[in-house]
Amino acid sequence: MHNILESEKPIVELENKLVELKNFASENNVDLTDEIRILSKKVEKMKQDVYKNLTPWEKVKLARLQERPTSSDYIKKLIESFIEFHGDRFYGDDNSIIGGIGIFAFPANSREGIPITVIGHQKGKDTNENIKRNFGMPHPEGYRKALRLMKQAEKFKRPVLTLIDTPGAYCGLGAEERGQGEAIALNLIEMSRLRTPIISIVIGEGGSGGALGIGVGDRICMLENSVYSVISPEGLSSILWKDITLAQKAADVMKLTAQDLLSLGIIDNIIKEPLGGAHKDIDFVTDNIRKYVSGELKELMKLDMEQLLDKRYNKIRKIGIWA
Amino acid sequence: MLRDLFSRKKYATVLLYKDDDNKVRTVTIDNFQKVSEDKLKVSIKNSHPRIAARDRVNSIIDKGTFVEYDTNLKTIDALSFPDYMEKIRIAMENSNEKEAVITGEGKIMGRDCIICVMEPNFMMGSMGSVVGEKITRAIEKAIEKRFSVIIFTASGGARMQEGVLSLMQMAKTSAALGRLSEEGLLYIAVLTDPTTGGITASFAMLGDIIIAEPGALIGFAGPRVIEQTIKQKLPEGFQRAEFLQKKGFVDKIVHRKNMKAVLSEILKIHALGGENNA
Numbered sequence: 001m002h003n004i005l006e007s008e009k010p011i012v013e014l015e016n017k018l019v020e021l022k023n024f025a026s027e028n029n030v031d032l033t034d035e036i037r038i039l040s041k042k043v044e045k046m047k048q049d050v051y052k053n054l055t056p057w058e059k060v061k062l063a064r065l066q067e068r069p070t071s072s073d074y075i076k077k078l079i080e081s082f083i084e085f086h087g088d089r090f091y092g093d094d095n096s097i098i099g100g101i102g103i104f105a106f107p108a109n110s111r112e113g114i115p116i117t118v119i120g121h122q123k124g125k126d127t128n129e130n131i132k133r134n135f136g137m138p139h140p141e142g143y144r145k146a147l148r149l150m151k152q153a154e155k156f157k158r159p160v161l162t163l164i165d166t167p168g169a170y171c172g173l174g175a176e177e178r179g180q181g182e183a184i185a186l187n188l189i190e191m192s193r194l195r196t197p198i199i200s201i202v203i204g205e206g207g208s209g210g211a212l213g214i215g216v217g218d219r220i221c222m223l224e225n226s227v228y229s230v231i232s233p234e235g236l237s238s239i240l241w242k243d244i245t246l247a248q249k250a251a252d253v254m255k256l257t258a259q260d261l262l263s264l265g266i267i268d269n270i271i272k273e274p275l276g277g278a279h280k281d282i283d284f285v286t287d288n289i290r291k292y293v294s295g296e297l298k299e300l301m302k303l304d305m306e307q308l309l310d311k312r313y314n315k316i317r318k319i320g321i322w323a
Numbered sequence: 324m325l326r327d328l329f330s331r332k333k334y335a336t337v338l339l340y341k342d343d344d345n346k347v348r349t350v351t352i353d354n355f356q357k358v359s360e361d362k363l364k365v366s367i368k369n370s371h372p373r374i375a376a377r378d379r380v381n382s383i384i385d386k387g388t389f390v391e392y393d394t395n396l397k398t399i400d401a402l403s404f405p406d407y408m409e410k411i412r413i414a415m416e417n418s419n420e421k422e423a424v425i426t427g428e429g430k431i432m433g434r435d436c437i438i439c440v441m442e443p444n445f446m447m448g449s450m451g452s453v454v455g456e457k458i459t460r461a462i463e464k465a466i467e468k469r470f471s472v473i474i475f476t477a478s479g480g481a482r483m484q485e486g487v488l489s490l491m492q493m494a495k496t497s498a499a500l501g502r503l504s505e506e507g508l509l510y511i512a513v514l515t516d517p518t519t520g521g522i523t524a525s526f527a528m529l530g531d532i533i534i535a536e537p538g539a540l541i542g543f544a545g546p547r548v549i550e551q552t553i554k555q556k557l558p559e560g561f562q563r564a565e566f567l568q569k570k571g572f573v574d575k576i577v578h579r580k581n582m583k584a585v586l587s588e589i590l591k592i593h594a595l596g597g598e599n600n601a
Contacts, residue, residue, distance in 0.1 A: 169524075169543065170552075171543070171544035171548050171549050171552045172544075172549060172552060172553055173549070173553065173557075173561070175543070175544075176542050176543060176544065176549065176561070176562060177570055178570075179528070179570070179571075179572050180524070180543035180544070181523030181524040181527065181528050181542065181543040182523075182528040182572055184524040184525075184543070185493075185497060185523070185524050185525050185526070185527070185528040185529050186528070186529070188493060188494050188497035188498070188524075188525055189497040189498070189500055189501045189504075189529055190501075192494065192497060192498035192501045193498075193501045193502075193505065206487075208481075208490060208521075209481075209490070209493065209520070209521055209524040209543070212490055212491075212493060212494060213524070215494075216494050216497075216498070228487055229486060229487055229490075230481050230482075230483060230485075230486050230487055230489050230490040230521075231481075231483060235548075236483055239483060240483065253402070253403075253404055253405060254402075254486050255402045255486050255487070256486065256487065261487060264401070264487070264488060266487060266488070266491055312498075313498055313502065316491070316494050316495050316498045317459065317495060317498065317499075319488065319491040319492070319494075319495055320452035320453075320455055320456050320488060320491070320492060320495065321399060321401035321452050321485075321488060322396050322397060322398060322399055322452045322453045322456060323396075323397040323398075323399045
């Protein structure tokens with residue numbers, strides 16, 4: 001276990017104690033049922049207290065946790081016969097965005113499914129994979145691959161599901177030379193008028209334009225402990241206070257949690273995670289995603305195309321607060 | 324007259340005639356509204372320093388024809404962000420504007436258009452809810468009136484103090500441009516110094532025609548951020564207008580003194596052509 005939150009430490013300690021107590025009871029054949037029950041209750045209460053009251057900064061850390069399920073983890077569980085497709089047909093293949101087609105299975109008891117195009121940012125599970133995936137930070141090729149697959153989905157009348165999980169679009173020489181801004185801009189305009197339903201889910205980090213580049217759709221929602229922001233807390237603290245170490249303070253003022261975005265009218269829904277985060281029980285999260293996407297897709301597919309596009313336009317159109 | 328003759332055709336044909344020296348006659352611009360070089364600030368070594376949005380409007384739009392839109396939209400502190408309102412107050416003082424973009428309609432050499440000009444002296448032209456809303460409304464007005472849209476960009480990107488609301492203005496303005504495009508209407512982006520971040524990643528790069536001023540900084544990530552990421556100095560000229568043109572992202576680099584003439588020529592050719600512009 002690495003990468004645990006500071007506030008989780010007492011829970012982990014108590015859980016370890018509980019295990020010791022259970023072991024002691026069975027090894028020595030003594031009855032500690034009452035003690036175990038009391039301690040279990042205490043752990044449960046502590047979990048409720050800690051996990052229900054995570055600070056924005058703790059959510060940032062949770063969203064970035066190495067153990068947190070990635071796009072490919074969800075795709076494996078959500079999509080039957082997923083086939084990944086590569087390349088933007090212009091320059092190369094960007095491993096920080098994956099995409100392909102498969103069958104999205106509706107909730108288990110319905111035995112229904114629908115062909116779907118899935119596109120997601122992809123982070124690595126370890127250092128080696130992270131290097132291959134560029135830590136989930138796409139170059140223009142990633143956005144162009146995504147757009148190619150979305151246009152393909154439009155042609156073959158498949159809905160599109162996008163999974164957002166990126167620190168941001170990559171900032172480097174090649175990315176600039178090959179038009180990082182142009183690639184993202186084109187996705188924004190094309191997604192706003194793509195003639196097929198689009199559902200976007202922020203599963204981890206929603207890092208600025210790099211997230212939005214695959215994040216325009218008929219429904220936008222976030223996993224409970226994911227974050228979505230215009231810049232990273234580190235970036236903000238460096239710009240505003242010239243001090244990268246004030247990231248925690250920055251996170252507090254940025255309004256970047258799923259709850260914040262729901263109250264700002266930017267997202268449609270929050271998908272529940274188990275106590276402690278998605279990595280504690282990915283099946284629980286997958287089920288919730290499946291239920292949500294099924295319900296929304298069925299609604300969206302009932303609309304005729306002009307209705308769908310009008311609603312999507314109006315949804316984006318109304319975002320903003322002024323007097 | 325020409326337009327009446329050909330307006331029903333899907334594709335326009337234009338009558339040209341040749342001068343005595345057998346060259347195809349080109350239109351000359353003679354009633355160019357004089358804006359003082361002082362305002363345009365281009366006299367020194369042909370450099371193109373940042374200029375106030377109001378001066379820019381005056382340098383492009385025919386005198387007395389500009390009608391400003393949406394001057395009543397007021398920025399509020401939606402996220403309770405520290406010091407935001409104080410920064411807005413200072414920005415208003417520095418720029419003499421209420422927000423970081425001026426929008427409206429006017430004529431360029433007699434031709435109608437919708438124009439949006441970003442104000443670099445207002446929090447570095449950053450886009451929050453009001454800027455996004457004003458630009459979106461201007462684009463929607465262009466659809467209603469069937470005018471071309473010209474946006475002069477000068478912005479560091481999305482405004483941090485409005486968080487993800489600012490980010491979403493990128494999607495909003497782009498979606499509006501999508502509708503404008505579906506209507507067959509023209510959008511010209513004119514990129515001036517600086518054009519970075521969320522502006523580059525939205526409407527700056529979506530022009531049917533993309534013009535840039537000489538030497539303008541244009542990029543997604545700012546130079547300082549890139550240098551921090553790659554831990555080396557950037558090459559000379561990187562992310563400048565000329566570099567962008569070389570890499571294929573800018574149609575034409577236009578000197579500030581010629582900007583009105585070039586925009587006018589483009590609008591003229593568009594006014595002649597095709598059923599959408601008839």
